[in-house]
Amino acid sequence: MHYIRKILPVLLLILLVLTACSGEGQEETASEGNTGEEEEKVLRLSASGEIPGLNPTMADNDMSFNVINQIFEGLYRLDEDGEPQLAMAASEPEVSDDNRVYTFKIREDATWSDGSPVTADDFEYAWKKAVDPDTGAAYGPQFEEIVAGASEILKGDKPVDELGVEALDEQTLKVTLEEPVPYFKDLLTTAVFFPQPEAFIKEQGDKYATDSEHTLYNGPFVLKDWNGTGNTWTYAKNDQYWDKEAVNVDKIEVNVVKDTQTAVDLYENDQLDRVNLTGDFVDQYASDDEYHTFLTGGVKFLKMNQGKNGEQTDLANLHIRKALNKALDREVIVNEILNNGSNVLYGTVPQGLSENPETGEDFREENGELIHYDVDEAKEHWKQGLQELGKDELEFELTTSDSSSSKTIAENLKYQWESRLPGLTITIKNVPPEQSVDANVNQKYELILTGWGGDYQDPMTYLNLFITDSPGNHTGYSDEEYDKLVLDSKSNLADKPMERWNALLKAEQLLIEESAVLVPLYQTGTAYLQKDDVSNLITYQVSADNYKWVDVEE
Template structure:
């Protein structure tokens, strides 16, 4: 995920609080000004939309892997969950976390460890009330080993009392520090004081689930749109669990339903750029992403939107596959691949969508210290494109492996753009690294997620969008056993630096900042644990009658709660 696109809470610490999640950080797009961009008062907007058909037609480039908030790990899932469900807090139009199902601010104990939330009157889509037990049940379910949640342990460990011990198998999941005092009162006990804990409450892993419904559904829970309950602005319908289309409809049980203007959002999964553009130009879709030749073709179009995301994409180098070491276990082979392809040409010619080369992990224009200095200024660029250095490392690596030729597989997506990128990588690497043969494995998104989880790949094109606004959201991915580290990378010194930033250095901003910068340099420019590729930019065509889409820098990519149609007819 987003940036999201995609960022969240933490200015300096997030102490342990912010362990993870899916998807991306980005800033609101910019658009060429048209007459429809004139500012209006809320009263004028209300009057203007009365006679409009409030239907939005959108495109997704990947299927829905799951609608279970305990299991979601991807941008598609978190984006939809953000629009059909709601937690204690929600990101508003200014990307500030504000009370949602929580009715106002919680009471906080003097030691900063115990938060007591009072819930507002809110209902599920079946008309039953949202209760404190729905939060207790959902959070504990996410920590139950039988559920198999990746994000539950990652987000809650070091944050919610006992979560770390539960993750380590030392304490039962039922001992998680969350308790429903009564139907309207939820008590949360933290492991230690966390200044930005309330912002964390807007993240998808902390959404509620109704115990009675989940239990009655059994293994069928969240496998289709009828097997989920919704307490957010919209409800999901017409999703059979595997299909390439679905829709959101306004949830009349939502506590803030009067704010929601759209009655329906229609989605279709379309992976080919040409098809997406055709659907947009013939009026079947209201918004579409652009890349490559299409981005250049529509660069001056008045309906163009641009977004610079805080999502970074990279090669994951898997050092062990099916119990055996891969060629990527050799640091010189990893260095060679990291430096052997021209990132500038990739973003200019292949992507052509506003993306920029990434010679780093933590994105630029994302996280700033107390002096408003960008984290990116500390290390600058690392592991830059350099054929001479790449070939020197390549020859050294081959000699250490005792081979003159190597065949390496790259795992990528099955979209049009993914295929073009993979072909570019293959051409660059085979040209610049003598004796290398690259094979391409291009699969649907959900298949790639499974292969990643099972560590069944050699090189994978992957990306990460932040879960909160702090470098730690990127750095903790690569801890030994970390949330995205299905590639057997491990360095005790890296672990020490990153863990210190989240513990003893939490209240020393300058030292904490430097520790994370040192860790980033170790990962990228010493161990070559991953190979950064690009920081994503996005270009969209959007119909001028579509108003009020809110892009988020982390968590769910977009909110449609405030979206409306004006001037279409």
């Protein structure tokens, strides 16, 4: 049992994290180790990769969102049970009779980490920047069909100033929606709706959010010791945070540890307080009192690049995509490789996310298995696809991150495909997470192992990604019927629960069953070890983790 967290000897830390941390990161950690702050409450965590970026407006990946959620805050923050609670908003908003106009008051004690006030203007600036086509924000479409004017602005048909957000004064923010939105408060807990300090950003120029020193924070923590590319960083309690009394730890030290064995060694030597386990460690620790599992809302899938800029690829062929889908035995991946509580997935919306508004049936259960494992059918699709392409064989490059679990899954995918689809060759390209993110968002891949974590409790957070020209699409997929189903569900069907539900079911059927845009693999389960003296480290089925209330017993 650990009570007061003590700074451990420099030599031991360097030896244990040598394979995971850069020399620079070790020096920083060693320097902190000699501060003599033995009474500090310190939590020690690992990360699977480096931070791709800190800018809430430009973030487009789970790694960044997880960091951003600790150091920034919007009008609402999710509470311990995953429900939106007031954050930068001082009180619940005034809402018009038609549920389209919201008027928020910003709390008077909301400040940035330099002591300057968080104002309504910071929200107006951030939201308008997010929908500006010149910004190219990946999450700009979160405003589409939601905030008035966003759809036309994103298309370049209206000026940015016509977005339905206005700072009436420093503490009053008026938001006008296109239609009533049942999950609007949940949306406001996500990064792209967070405020941004305009004067500071303009002063920093291109350096803004490139490292911990060129960023202002308004969340429970500030980021320390991050140089923009390093393998270590620290969350330090934000003394300017309006609710700082609720923040229990003084700091959270994070090291990038990509190898599970190294992470487990660090945990066993009290250098980490929590560690995620890959399948080969589950049996070893399953009976341990510190072993836990959790089924997240994260979904893992493969994207297939159908083409870009008018140039089609071989993966634009529907039969080839269906062959790749049907040739995979996902049970092997889930039960033999992961072995961590993950579930096989035959759609893109996970289990446990939302329920039929009339019957209460789970979305995943109602829509069923939209793709299935059948080698004979896979071979037929493969044969027909090759004939249509006029080829006898195909070769694809599979891009994946360089974490140990991703590498193992990629090798298994290669084996299954090559052994079942004659003439197929798969070349695996393992890259650091930030390079994998870049390949995804810039569509510089053929096949890519990626996924999605969801931002709020609604199927829209998964299906909205694949509308035409969405910055989250990155596949070349475009279908007018799909677009209409999804966009109608964000607008004119918002107050028609069953029509909206059926439209979302149909949209997923089009995406997976009919068009085979993705190769769904599994809904992510997490098996992990966590020290008994750590409490209130909040993880949600959807949305980024929340460290605000985490505590370490004394």
